[in-house]
Amino acid sequence: MAEITAKMVADLRAATGLGMMECKKALVETEGDVKAAEELLRIKSGAKASKLAGRTAAEGVVAQFISADGKVGALVEVNCETDFVGKDEGFVAFAKAVAQAVVTGNPADVEALAAVATAEGPTVEETRKALIAKLGENMSVRRFVRYETAGKVAAYLHGAKIGVLVDLAGGEEQVGKDVAMHIAASKPICVSKEQVPAENLETERRIYTEQAAQSGKPADIVAKMVEGRINKYLAEVTLLGQQFVKNPDITVEKLLKDNQAAVNAFTMFVVGEGIEKKVEDYAAEVAAAAAAIKG
Structure with a gap:
């Protein structure tokens, strides 16, 4: 063992x-x-x-940038060693400059992003090194996501630690902001139930089946109990199935339908998430x- x-x-x-x-x-x-x-x-x-x-212990910030026409947006996570540096104006400005560089440069990955020029002229890597020399602390660009859409890109930052980027089709600008804020608060794992990973569903079904079986009820009742729990799980983890945080009487799906809008995709970053x-x-x-x- x-x-x-x-x-x-x-x-x-x-x-x-x-x-x-x-x-x-x-x-x-x-x-x-x-x-x-x-x-x-x-x-x-x-x-x-x-x-x-x-x-997690990683410090840093999440920053976003959306083009003037709202068609291209980026979300980035930039890490540092201490919370003190994470709040430094120069560090925060660097993170925002990185997000803008992602939008304008459209790099393939973080490695390619290093060579993209910032709006100030120097590359992301040159700016990073200069900031390290100034603040005396290591920092790195951990990840980014970039959306380019025929609709609009919306973003929401909860402080500097949680950021959400949404690819929205239709709807007013406020709808996109509301949906992005909802995602930050309710943390869905995907847009719809069809996108829930099969492995997740299998795990939940196995657990619910074991729990229901312990109730001692007949097999047909157990099956209904399991399906009920699965449906509840899908509502809890999918954006469309969740109750809208600003009005729990409706789901996000209804909010979008009432506003002739749809979410094509979303990404949420939490600073340090998954770092040991x-x-x-x-x-x-x-x-x-x-x-x-x-x-």
């Missing part, structure tokens, strides 16, 4: 929100398979899937988890 480490317990706890001992027991039962342990905990506790935004947190920042929790494992 794989060794059950303190970090595995801490990570599972962060993903499920359940107690340390419950997480340790699940890992032991699944022989150290973290994914299987999460499924097991969800079956037993009825817990929801892991939240999109995990614990520094070990020293886990100190207290790992120590507690280690004590629990020894117990």
